[in-house]
Amino acid sequence: MIDDPLTLAPNLISKMVGRAQGFYASASQQDLGLLMVMNFAFSEGKYNGSTLTVLGRNSVFTPVREMPVIGGSELFRFARGYVQAKTHTVDLTTGDACIEYNVYVMHY
Numbered sequence: 687m688i689d690d691p692l693t694l695a696p697n698l699i700s701k702m703v704g705r706a707q708g709f710y711a712s713a714s715q716q717d718l719g720l721l722m723v724m725n726f727a728f729s730e731g732k733y734n735g736s737t738l739t740v741l742g743r744n745s746v747f748t749p750v751r752e753m754p755v756i757g758g759s760e761l762f763r764f765a766r767g768y769v770q771a772k773t774h775t776v777d778l779t780t781g782d783a784c785i786e787y788n789v790y791v792m793h794y
């Protein structure tokens with residue numbers, strides 16, 4: 687399960703605007719392909735209380751991984767779109783990673 691801070695910049699002293707909560711599972715027998723199931727739960731500004739839901743395949747060694755935004759709540763009702771995820775830093779000893787998500791979403 688994951689429950690990670692969503693920050694504006696790629697470090698933990700940067701302003702937190704929400705949390706990335708969900709889970710992922712190893713879903714590929716050939717390579718490292720994850721099934722990601724994740725909510726971005728926002729806690730700042732006009733999006734406080736709103737969520738975006740991401741569900742897709744994360745081929746973690748690909749430089750840019752695209753995954754669908756399949757919906758959202760509150761201000762993100764009827765959301766559709768995609769995210770592009772890039773690994774900013776990864777520590778293979780601790781397993782800690784810092785990932786940049788660029789989110790493209792249409793909503794009402």
Ligand SMILES: *[C@@H]1O[C@H](CO)[C@@H](O)[C@H](O)[C@H]1NC(C)=O
Binds near residue numbers: 731
């Ligand atoms: C976000 O909403 C919660 C619940 O309404 C509230 O307790 C909190 O103070 C809000 N945070 C900000 C930064 O507005």
